[in-house]
């Protein structure tokens with residue numbers, strides 16, 4: 397089945413349009429004011445930029461083409477994006493090729509959502525994918541060996557394979573270097589435990605990120621990370637220094653027709669797995685980030 401792209405944006409998809417009464421992230425400068433409080437400052441006024449650190453292309457189980465993805469990310473005001481297809485970096489390469497051809501001035505981080513035996517795990521600033529179905533400890537070591545950052549996507553999520561609270565605390569106790577955690581991921585995989593995760597992270601102390609985990613172009617930017625500066629390297633520094641802020645709850649993610657989700661399920665369960673297997677078993681070469689840098693304009 398061909399990937400779904402849909403039509404242009406609507407007012408409802410504009411991220412800064414607040415839905416009245418919708419819950420906001422506690423530490424977001426964009427949060428809705430209480431009665432008598434000053435209006436929140438836009439991120440730009442505070443010297444912060446927006447990044448979306450978790451999204452999928454139609455080279456993986458997403459439905460957005462690299463071209464559409466860049467176009468929408470620009471419209472949503474994102475300065476930096478990370479492409480994080482499952483277990484390969486083909487989507488990163490296609491998006492980077494478009495950026496290199498001058499299609500966008502957005503900076504892209506080479507990333508990957510690794511399928512580990514303990515749940516999904518995110519690597520950013522990566523050079524090459526991590527072995528499918530490895531243990532999370534090995535994934536962390538491999539990402540760190542490449543100079544990457546380790547993040548926990550949809551922590552304690554119940555609908556997709558996710559690291560449990562016990563596993564996260566075990567990794568912490570054993571001293572595994574985890575850099576960040578998704579405090580905001582709009583997917584149902586995360587929403588029911590979001591408040592608990594925020595509470596636990598007060599002890600864990602990971603840098604908090606917000607990401608869309610978008611599989612549809614309509615959801616790009618629905619979750620975002622605010623960071624000081626404007627470049628991918630600024631963002632790396634902010635995660636390391638724990639100065640990021642999770643955002644994205646000002647506007648509920650756009651509801652799509654049910655058939656869109658059915659189409660994405662078919663794409664993800666019927667079309668994508670054979671491609672993934674052929675990449676793993678038949679291809680002699682694996683798509684890798686350029687040697688010189690993991691981030692290029």
Ligand SMILES: [Fe+2]
Nearest residue numbers: 450452509609
């Ligand atoms: Fe994901």
